[in-house]
Structures are given as C-alpha cells and as structure tokens.
Amino acid sequence: MPPYVTPPTWLTRHLHPLAFRQIPTPSNYLKCSLYPATIILWNSLPANIVQAPTLNQFRQGVAKLDHSF
Template sequence: MPPYVTSPTRFTRHLHPLSFRLIPTPSNYYTFSFYPATIILWNSLPANIVQAPTLDQFRQRMTKLDHSF
C-alpha cells in the first residue's frame, strides 16, 4: 500500500473496522483516480462483507449485495 493510504484516526458509526482514511483531492481528475475512488467504494461496503473470513465468502456476500445506490 502507498504511504498515504492509512486507517482513519477516528471511527464513526458509518465506518467499519477495516476502512481507510479518504485521500483529499484537489480536483475531479484525482477524485476519480484508482486509490481515492476505490477507498470510497471500500468504505461504503457493509462490515459483514468486509470482514468475511475467506475470499470465497467475500465473493458470495458481494453477489448478494444490493447494488442499487
């Protein structure tokens, strides 16, 4: 992981234990680049999916996720 991808300093009820701190971006060009966009998606996942013990269980839970945001 790059050094700027870190854990948040404060956890809120909206973050799961494996969330990452959002990277401040000065423009949309950087906002939609790989790391900032992926962190936003990762942090929006429910905790039960992120904390799946195996990759197969993670995949199963992802397929059951309602993707209508």
C-alpha cells in the same frame, strides 16, 4: 500500500474496523483515480462483508449487494 493510504484517525458508526482514510483530492479528475475511488467503495461496504473469513464468502457477499447508485 502507498504511505498515504492510512486508517482513519477515529471510527464513526458509518465506518467498519478495516476502513481507510479518504484521500483529499483537489479535482474530480483525481477523485476518480484508483486509490481515492477504491477507498470510497471499500469504506461503503458493510462490516460483515469486509470481515468475511474467506475470499469465497467475501465474493458472495459483494455479489448480493445492490450495485445501483
């Protein structure tokens, strides 16, 4: 992991225990790059999916999510 991908300094009720701190980006161009965009998606996942004990259960949980924005 790059050094700028770090856990948040505090957890809120909206973050799960495996969340990452969002990377501040000065432009929309950078906001849509790999790490900032992925961190936003990862942090939006429910805790029960993120903490799934197996990769198969993680995949099933993600597949059941509503992917429409």
